[in-house]
Every structure is written in structure tokens, then in C-alpha cells.
Amino acid sequence: MGNTSSMLTQYDIEEVQQHCNHTFSQQEIVSLYQRFCQLDRNGCGFVPAEEFLSVPEFAVNPLSQRLLRMVDGLNFKEFVAFLSAFSPRAPLQHKIEFIFKVYDSDGNGKVTFSDMLDVLHDLTGQFVSEQQRKQVLTRVLEEAGYSKDSFLVLSDFVKILGNSDMKMEVEVPVD
């Protein structure tokens, strides 16, 4: 009887909303919860990496392995917080922080030359040689006033990406 989404009470939804700084509406959270339950097929409270990879559109993404490390083992609340960077209501600062976290794989708050090289490797694969990648990266870094040995912190990212017209938005389907 009734709808399965009623498993989330108003309190739960509000709690999740608070956790993600109200970047998603209540309706969207209900939708996300249904999606989460669909992906969490065994009902263990988190989505195993295996399940994310069974979504082909995700599996073919060049950055999927990197994102998988961030999203693996998240419970629903963390899952929503993870996705909140993609909400149209999220501030640009939040989106840039997210991008920074993708680069900063060891989570020490610094993005080094090799971090950037790794991401570039994911994006270009075998089509660009390691040598060429290094060359390009060194050049653009120098042009922007950095060097090969300097590491970038969050404020550098904000400075670099802050005034771009970045459109990092995902629409949550609400029925």
C-alpha cells in the first residue's frame, strides 16, 4: 500500500536537506532516495562500487575511477552531500571545492604537478604521450604564473576557475 518513498519521514528529509545546505528540494531528495535504493540493490545502506559501474553511462566516463573512490561506501546522507555540488542552487565556491577535491586525491589540501598530470592522463588516455602531457601542463602553468614545482591550494583554484562561466548542473528528475 502507498508509496515506497514514504519510508523517508519529513524529519529525515529535513535532516538530509540540512546536511546538504538546502541545495536540493524535498521532492528532489525523495527522488534521490529512490535512486539510491535502486542502486543499493542488496539494501546494505550504501552503494558498492560494483553497482555504480553497472551504470554504463557512468562506467564510460573518463573520470569514473577517480569519482568512484570518492563515492564508494557513502550512506544516503553523504551521497546527497556528494551530489550537492551539482545542484543549480549550489554556490560556485562549492562547485570549485568539489573540483579541487577531485584533483587532490590524497586529500592534503594541495594539488601538485603530478596530481594534475594524473587527471590529465584520465582525460586523454593513450592519445597523448606522457611527455606531451608534461609539456602542455608545464607551459600553461607557467603562462598562468605558476611553475612546475609549485602546488595549488583551494584559493588558487577559486582564482583560476572563479570567473569562468562554468555550468556544473545536474537536474534531478522529479515526478
Added chain:
Amino acid sequence: MDTPGNLKTSSSELDLDRPNIEDYLPSGSSIQEPIGKLRLRDLLDISPTLTEAAGAIVDDSFTRCFKSNPPEPWNWNVYLFPLWCCGVVIRYGILFPVRVLVLAIGWIIFLSSYIPVHLLLKGQDKLRKKIERSLVEVICMFFVASWTGVVKYHGPRPSRRPKQVFVANHTSMIDFIILEQMTPFAVIMQKHPGWVGLLQSTILESVGCIWFHRSEAKDREIVAKKLKDHVQGADNNPLLIFPEGTCVNNHYTVMFKKGAFELDSTVCPIAIKYNKIFVDAFWNSRKQSFTTHLLQLMTSWAVVCDVWYLEPQNLRPGETPIEFAERVRGIISARAGLKKVPWDGYLKYSRPSPKHRERKQQRFAESVLRSLEEK
């Protein structure tokens, strides 16, 4: 069947089978191509790729195809609730036992005639085949009766003649039963475990059905050869293929495998559309066994469905089997009101090929390389 645990990347040989996925997905070029000079910002801004990944996490067209959609609950108020309860009592207390009885009688009739016919008429192959064929039709009728199948058939009934193949969209194994009660088709199906498998290897074998294991690559060649031989035979039952290769929830159609379309024969499309008014006929094989699925159908009021036998199609000059398959899929999808998605249904059992990722990488790499040359 492959267990979800041993997933593997589909081999490159299979890649040639598929239509281009990019043709279907919105906004083909996902990775932004920087205009003019490459700047640090362009390299660091990975937002398009991230957006795409997050979009796939939130919703994607592949898993939608295999989602069970429960019938809309209608017992929404206090007055209707007692009525709904009555319905439950009738369905489980009266209808279900009656249906079990009907099915049991069906099986008794079937087995008591099939076994003697099969054993005694060893010499007269033609006669034996004919009787066995009608017996299979009879048992399928009992099956359809056991879920009060209200099936409407549109269009001319299939005839038996060489060099024609029937293809249909696939929602559940009951598709086969519904089609079989009208015409004894020989079907190509995945080999199932349990009692279904037993039926497959004993009884259905006699209508000329061909079985294969999805996971065994070797089977592909053998089946392909068997298919070719089967279509040539004039007296063989018409061949029925579900080119999707897996059950889809009757809202979408996934890629048609090209096998059925390169047999050098006429392809007769069949569109099947279930009405979800009482029960969802989609067999979600990941969640339930076929027995549970049948029980679910037998405890519902009725299975309502439409079957359309559509205009036979031939390979047009200059058309590849893949294009032909896509054209037939278009015809079936349009008739049954299904949405087309580019995915290969086998992705339920394996990972997409790295080729698709590589295509995305290549696009980005080109822009990087271009900027390198500009220097």
C-alpha cells in the same frame, strides 16, 4: 547465466555489433573544447566530465530499461480499501487455486498425450512432430488461461514457410508462451536453470527450439550455424528471435543484436505491449525467479496485452544488417509505443567496452595536441 560477480569487458569483436551510442545521447561532445589558446583554466575545468558522471549517477537511460514499475496503487481511500481487501481474498483465495487447478489439468492432459506420442510414434516423424506441435500449443493455452491472459492479436497470423524470421521485443518469458499459443514457433533462448531448463531440453526441443548459454562465446558460432540451417528448412516451425537478448520492462527497447538480420531472410516484426492495469509483466530476472514471476501473474486479476504482427521487412539494397536491425527496432518501438535506447542489453552482464571511453578521451586529446602544435 553469468553471475554478477564475474563481470568482464566485452571483447572487441562484439563492438562491431552496435550502433553508435553517441548518436543517441544528448549533447554528444561532453568534454569542452577550448576555443583558441589553451589556458590553465581550460585544463583544470573538468566540470563537463564531472557533470556527465553525476548525471549518470542521478539517472540514466540504461537502468531505466530494467526497472520494475509497480502498478499504480488505487486503494487510496478508506471506502475503497475494503473493496481492495475483497479483491485480495478473491484473487488469492479463489482465483489462484482455480488457476493452479487449471494448470494442473493442463499438464496432466499434456503429459498423458505427449509421452505416449513421443515414445510410440518413433517411426512416423512427420505425424509425431505435428501432434507434438499442437500439444505444445495446448499447454501454452493452459498457461495463458492460468493468468487469465486477455490477449488481442492484430494483423495476419504467421504462416510456415522457409526463409523468414520473426523478431519481437522481449519483456518476459511469457512473451514466448503468448506467441506460442497461436503459432508453434521455434525460439532461440538463453538456457535457463531449474524446471524451465528441464522443459527446454525435453519438450521444447521437439518444436525445434535452439538453446544457448549467453556466457559462452563458442555457442555464438554454433547457434549462428543452427539458425542458418533452420531457416532453410521448409517444414520447420517459423523461427522466433528476441533480438534484445534480455528482458526489458516494456517501456524501452534496447539494441537489437544483428544475428537475426543477417540470415538472408525476410524479417517479420512482432510488437508486444502489456497493459499494466493489473500487473507488471516485466520479468526482472535479477530480483525474482521465473517461478515467483509466474506466481505473481497467477495471483493478479489478469494479464492484458496486445500483439501486433507487422509488415514483413527485407534488407534494402546497400543496407547493413545493423541498420536493418535498427530499422526493424524502430518499427516495433513505434507500434508498441516504446522508447529506443542505444544500450546493449548484455551490459546487464558485462561492462561497456573501453572504446566508448576512448572516444571521449580522443576528443579531449585532440584539442590538447592542437594547442601543443600552435606554440
